[in-house]
Amino acid sequence: MNSRIIIVNLIRWFILLFVQIFLLKNMGFYDLSTPFIYILFLLLLPFGIPNILLYLLAFGTGLTLDAFYDTMGVHATACVVLAFVRISFISISLNRDAIDDPEPSLSYMGFQWFSLYAFLCVIAHHLVLFFLETFRLTEIGYTLMRCGLSCIFTLLIIFLVEFIFYKRTSR
């Protein structure tokens, strides 16, 4: 069971990063909307993961992305923020002892919870990402627009992926 989770997550990590780096990196609408699907990996990590491991994974994933995007530290920071939002949201919205689902995915948690969860995590990640990239407040309007449109794009792809791999029987 445990090794299965690890293998599943590893495969997911490779696939998501592969898609992100070799496909989505070259996509974008008028330089305004860029999807970052790789954060789905962080969203779908199992509930029982220790915080330190979650942060390390987030940081490492971010750094890997940074290596390909040539933006040292930007994605890593954004992923760390995402991890923090994830931990906070889960601890607020779910009773820690009552969690018997393995991972916070759409098929286990239902559309309503998952959409809010994904929305918060994605928007936190994108805000930090775009503001770190811009690194100034003078172009705040443009940055916010990029951030918002990218959020929509990312969420769209995340839901697409989640619905594609939806396990009807498990709920």
Added chain:
Amino acid sequence: MRNLWIFVSRYNAFFLFIIFFLIGIYLTVKNNSYQRSVTLNSSNEIVGTAYERLNIFKRYLNLGMVNDSLAAENAKLRTNLLALTTVDTAKDVKIVDTITNQQYTYLAAKVVKNSVTLRNNIMTINKGSLDGIKNGMAVIAPQRGIVGLIRDVSEHLATIQSLLHKDTRISVTLKKNHALGSLVWGEGNFDIKKAFIKEVPNHIKMYVGDSVVTSGYGSFPAGIFVGKVIKPNVATNDNFLSGELNLATDFSTLQYVYVIKDKRAEEQKALESLVKPNE
């Protein structure tokens, strides 16, 4: 310590977040030339502004020193001016060496201690015998007005018997008609802005607004402005006129004074001592 540890472990998500977030920011700023330049520039701006502020503060602290140097420069310029204006042209000299003919020199001094509230006021200045100050020298205020006479001198300090002292009598004249009188302070009136001109001959008419200047008979050079008459012709019981005048000197805010050195003071004293009293 244990409580602290419990606190940290309970909110470990937050603390870990802070740590990783800071590492991320650090990596971002360190490795991306654009972000680094923005950060460095803004911090440079902050540092620059801070230094500017500090500079203003420092300048303020140095004001004293600047004042000293300015006062010294003023004294020098005034000395030069005197050299130009007080040349004794009646003297029969072929080569006009203005320096040798100059009778008075100014020396700037800072008031170390001042008093205006007593009946007999004494000030202290920061120049003494090493600077060539001697007993009896005249002291004037920087802008206009007189201050008093040097009383006691130590190596680095000197006291001034201010005009606001019962023993100070200074020979003055009315500027328009050169009528002699003597300047005294504090006979029934201890206002530091007012003094009396006394012993003016009876036939002189004094008017409000008459300028009173030093006569040049004492240690003071002639023509230094003392004040303006505000209450003329105060009758006294003797055969002289008195007048009340507004002093030009503001004793309460005095910070710098000029000590006037008279080159011929010794000579004059020696000469006058030949005249025996009651001769």
